[in-house]
Amino acid sequence: MRAVLRTLLPAAALVVIARPAFSEPVKLVKPEQYRARVVAAKKGRVVLVNFWATWCDPCREEMPALVSAAKGFTSKDLAVALVSTDSLKKTPDVQKFLASRKVPFVCWQVKSTDPQRFIDAVDKSWNGAVPYTLVYDRKGELVMRLAGPQTEKSFGEAVRKALAP
Amino acid sequence: MKKIRALASLVSLSSLIVLFVAPLAVRAADLKIGAPAPDFTLPAASDGKAIALKDLLAKNKAVAVVFIATKCPVSNAYNTRMAALGKEYAAKGVFLVGINSNKTEPAAEVKEHAEKHGFTFPVVKDEGNKVADAYGAAKTPEVFVLDPKGILVYHGRIDENQDDARNVRSPDLRNAFEAILAGKPVPAAETKAFGCTIKRV
Numbered sequence: 419m420r421a422v423l424r425t426l427l428p429a430a431a432l433v434v435i436a437r438p439a440f441s442e443p444v445k446l447v448k449p450e451q452y453r454a455r456v457v458a459a460k461k462g463r464v465v466l467v468n469f470w471a472t473w474c475d476p477c478r479e480e481m482p483a484l485v486s487a488a489k490g491f492t493s494k495d496l497a498v499a500l501v502s503t504d505s506l507k508k509t510p511d512v513q514k515f516l517a518s519r520k521v522p523f524v525c526w527q528v529k530s531t532d533p534q535r536f537i538d539a540v541d542k543s544w545n546g547a548v549p550y551t552l553v554y555d556r557k558g559e560l561v562m563r564l565a566g567p568q569t570e571k572s573f574g575e576a577v578r579k580a581l582a583p
Numbered sequence: 584m585k586k587i588r589a590l591a592s593l594v595s596l597s598s599l600i601v602l603f604v605a606p607l608a609v610r611a612a613d614l615k616i617g618a619p620a621p622d623f624t625l626p627a628a629s630d631g632k633a634i635a636l637k638d639l640l641a642k643n644k645a646v647a648v649v650f651i652a653t654k655c656p657v658s659n660a661y662n663t664r665m666a667a668l669g670k671e672y673a674a675k676g677v678f679l680v681g682i683n684s685n686k687t688e689p690a691a692e693v694k695e696h697a698e699k700h701g702f703t704f705p706v707v708k709d710e711g712n713k714v715a716d717a718y719g720a721a722k723t724p725e726v727f728v729l730d731p732k733g734i735l736v737y738h739g740r741i742d743e744n745q746d747d748a749r750n751v752r753s754p755d756l757r758n759a760f761e762a763i764l765a766g767k768p769v770p771a772a773e774t775k776a777f778g779c780t781i782k783r784v
Contacts, residue, residue: 473655473656473657473779474779474780475782476780503777505656505660505745505746506746507746531743531744531752532743532744532752532753533740533743533745533775533777534740534743534774534775534777537775537777538775545721545722545775545776546722546775546776546777547721547722547780548780
């Protein structure tokens with residue numbers, strides 16, 4: 419029995435440690451919390467924030483490219499955060515989509531009675547169209563705006579530029 | 584068989600109407616409040632009849648050009664509100680015209696969608712998204728309100744609350760209509776529309 423436990427326990431521990439991030443529940447973020455919670459919390463790394471929605475075809479289509487691009491960087495260099503602009507009624511759909519595609523990123527969902535307040539809090543020059551991606555450098559400064567759908571290459575290049583000293 | 588013949592005549596009628604977009608007074612991305620909006624003539628999805636913006640402007644105190652979609656959940660969240668606004672303000676001289684510029688949504692689908700949701704305003708089909716390009720429209724729903732001279736007086740969203748029509752705090756489009764009817768400047772002439780990206784060719 420002890421021998422069996424000795425074999426099984428480390429394996430069980432590994433399963434817990436390797437629990438994929440895509441099973442994490444979606445978190446809510448208010449406009450005034452965006453900078454602190456989504457960006458500043460990851461300071462010291464380049465932060466790529468991808469704004470998307472389940473109803474947005476190009477957003478869903480570019481997600482695998484983002485997942486692949488992120489694999490080219492260590493977690494010491496890059497943190498990726500998703501922000502879903504779906505209605506709060508659609509949280510289960512957001513969760514389901516991320517789980518089905520095994521998307522390993524933290525996902526926030528906008529909690530605001532007025533979408534314009536959130537759009538302006540994120541980036542005043544943004545017209546609100548998704549997909550939209552912002553890249554912040556290690557100091558938390560916004561260094562790049564990527565409007566529209568991206569590729570694995572364009573995501574990767576944006577991160578590399580932000581990492582360059 | 585009758586249905587097929589009716590559909591065929593609708594298709595042929597639609598194809599007779601040549602899309603017309605007037606030369607732009609300004610570049611699409613620069614279409615700002617106070618600028619003249621591009622004219623257009625497009626076929627109504629219902630019967631293929633040509634709808635000319637200049638005719639609508641000549642007959643009304645204002646025209647709201649609303650880019651809409653059949654499949655976008657955000658646009659669809661506003662169907663009842665659009666139908667009600669269209670009906671209410673047509674009687675007051677503010678005309679609403681829907682434009683579908685999505686390449687993924689054919690005229691027959693646009694017609695069915697308009698009928699299903701009780702739109703009393705025409706919805707025109709913008710093949711090749713030429714009018715969307717001319718206006719710089721990016722999303723559905725996205726509204727451009729023009730005065731009788733075709734000057735842009737409001738651009739943006741219908742209101743801020745896609746989820747709950749009963750708890751709207753900022754009825755921006757209605758406010759614009761009321762201001763125009765009262766002969767006053769539109770209070771918030773520019774808001775940020777939110778919704779699905781127009782599926783362009």
